[in-house]
Amino acid sequence: MADSDEDYIATDDEEIGAHNISKSGRHRGAGGAAATGGSGARSKNGSKPGGGAQKRERWEDIKRSWDNVVEGEDGSLSSTVAGLLEAGKRKRLLKDTTPLQRGIIRHLILILDLSSAMMEKDFRPTRYLLSLRYACDFVREYFEQNPISQLGVLGMRDGLAVRISDLSGNPVDHIEAIGKLRLDEGKGAPSLQNALEMSRAALFHAPSHGTREVVIVFGALLSSDPGDIHQTISHLVEDKIRVSVVGLSAQVAVCRELCKRTNAGDEGVYGVALDDKHFRELLLDTTIPPVTRSAKMSASSLLMMGFPSRMVEKTASLCACHSTLTKGGYLCSRCSTKVCALPMECPACGLTLILSTHLARSYHHLFPLKNWVEVPWKAASKSTHCYACQIPFPHPPAKPEELSAPAKTATGTSVSSRYACTICHNHFCIDCDVFCHETLYNCPACQSSVPKGRISNGARGRSDPMEVG
Ligand SMILES: [Zn+2]
Ligand SMILES: [Zn+2]
Ligand SMILES: [Zn+2]
Ligand SMILES: [Zn+2]
Numbered sequence: 001m002a003d004s005d006e007d008y009i010a011t012d013d014e015e016i017g018a019h020n021i022s023k024s025g026r027h028r029g030a031g032g033a034a035a036t037g038g039s040g041a042r043s044k045n046g047s048k049p050g051g052g053a054q055k056r057e058r059w060e061d062i063k064r065s066w067d068n069v070v071e072g073e074d075g076s077l078s079s080t081v082a083g084l085l086e087a088g089k090r091k092r093l094l095k096d097t098t099p100l101q102r103g104i105i106r107h108l109i110l111i112l113d114l115s116s117a118m119m120e121k122d123f124r125p126t127r128y129l130l131s132l133r134y135a136c137d138f139v140r141e142y143f144e145q146n147p148i149s150q151l152g153v154l155g156m157r158d159g160l161a162v163r164i165s166d167l168s169g170n171p172v173d174h175i176e177a178i179g180k181l182r183l184d185e186g187k188g189a190p191s192l193q194n195a196l197e198m199s200r201a202a203l204f205h206a207p208s209h210g211t212r213e214v215v216i217v218f219g220a221l222l223s224s225d226p227g228d229i230h231q232t233i234s235h236l237v238e239d240k241i242r243v244s245v246v247g248l249s250a251q252v253a254v255c256r257e258l259c260k261r262t263n264a265g266d267e268g269v270y271g272v273a274l275d276d277k278h279f280r281e282l283l284l285d286t287t288i289p290p291v292t293r294s295a296k297m298s299a300s301s302l303l304m305m306g307f308p309s310r311m312v313e314k315t316a317s318l319c320a321c322h323s324t325l326t327k328g329g330y331l332c333s334r335c336s337t338k339v340c341a342l343p344m345e346c347p348a349c350g351l352t353l354i355l356s357t358h359l360a361r362s363y364h365h366l367f368p369l370k371n372w373v374e375v376p377w378k379a380a381s382k383s384t385h386c387y388a389c390q391i392p393f394p395h396p397p398a399k400p401e402e403l404s405a406p407a408k409t410a411t412g413t414s415v416s417s418r419y420a421c422t423i424c425h426n427h428f429c430i431d432c433d434v435f436c437h438e439t440l441y442n443c444p445a446c447q448s449s450v451p452k453g454r455i456s457n458g459a460r461g462r463s464d465p466m467e468v469g
Helices: 002-019 023-036 040-046 078-093 127-145 171-183 192-202 229-238 253-262 276-285 356-366 430-440 444-448 452-456 458-463
Strands: 106-113 150-157 160-168 211-218 241-247 270-272 329-331
Touching (some): 106 160, 106 192, 127 171, 127 211, 127 276, 127 356, 150 171, 160 171, 192 241, 241 253, 270 276, 430 444
Parallel strands (some): 106 150
16 A cells, blocks of 8 residues: 555656646645655655746645635634625626627527446535436526526437437426436446537527527546547537537546537636536526627517417316326417417417516526625715615724725625615615525616606606616
């Protein structure tokens, strides 16, 4: 055992010498020296100059979560921990709120890696089970954010692409199909090319007004393909299919190229998960509708849609979508075919059938609520309580020099714990800030006050409440 340890350190040092990696080398070298108790390794590392100019990868910087915890004035950690929590919430909130044209009618194929690489236990309990759980979360969030979109799920197992669920707008079907995979386990090598070709075939009939996307969860470091994958990538570019990848082990060159070429040079859609939380974040980030780039897609076109209302029947009748007996459902507004759930494409005439609430739920992507700003102590005396939840705010400090502190602290939180809406200038706490931006997508203060100019402007002021936010 000791021998093998020493062997390992020797190769490690060679590697460090060859690449001249400064910081990680020191960390690894120090660990090795401690394990063997030898001073040789340490002196070797000490003689190496730090390659500061060299660009370091993210994984080379080791961050310890306990490094930024410092004792508060009262000697406890509670104030620091509360501050860290607030900083985390704030960081999550600060998104780009520029209104952009986005494709809210999406057609997306989720590809799951079901190969033997997914049996690794670096994500608990295994990569396989964790990715299935997050895939279910993804499906729920996807339909919450994109109610008028379609989703399909594929898997990569044993060099083949397997169909898990077909392209449809019903989240229950997908979650059931993914749930059944739990009994199985990862097997063989994945084939990116087979899976991409199958997604291409599935997205072939997607109408031109919608987006075509593929999201891949990729745990392996290889792809076992029957042909030239670069040709497949070229076909994907021709078909305007965008691919984003969430890696679980390390960056893979072909995935990087795949993302870059199918997203007009944007590599931001390829992420490698650092831990399970990051994995979830990366996967759920893809539920936000993509920005439209091509002029053809940005050109406005009219799309026919039906808005049927729910009807209740005394006797059960067959629905056209599943051929099952149901009491009640929705009748297509064009051909009166009965379907049991919305949104759906009418099986008889192909009309898109949705509820108006589905459209309203997609609305906030196009007109996002603006980020709220930190309030300096000088302006803080205006409020004593959060406008929304009435939680009391801390009082402004007595010392004048503290009063002139900048509004934003080093961690990005507000110095006075207040956040102000830029339109109505009311103050909110961080929790209400998070709730309004992530769930409500509206400012409660703006919604509850009618701007003066609007009252005289009868019809517009009454029927257009969304425009205020
Ligand atoms: Zn049905
Ligand atoms: Zn119809
Ligand atoms: Zn509040
Ligand atoms: Zn407001």
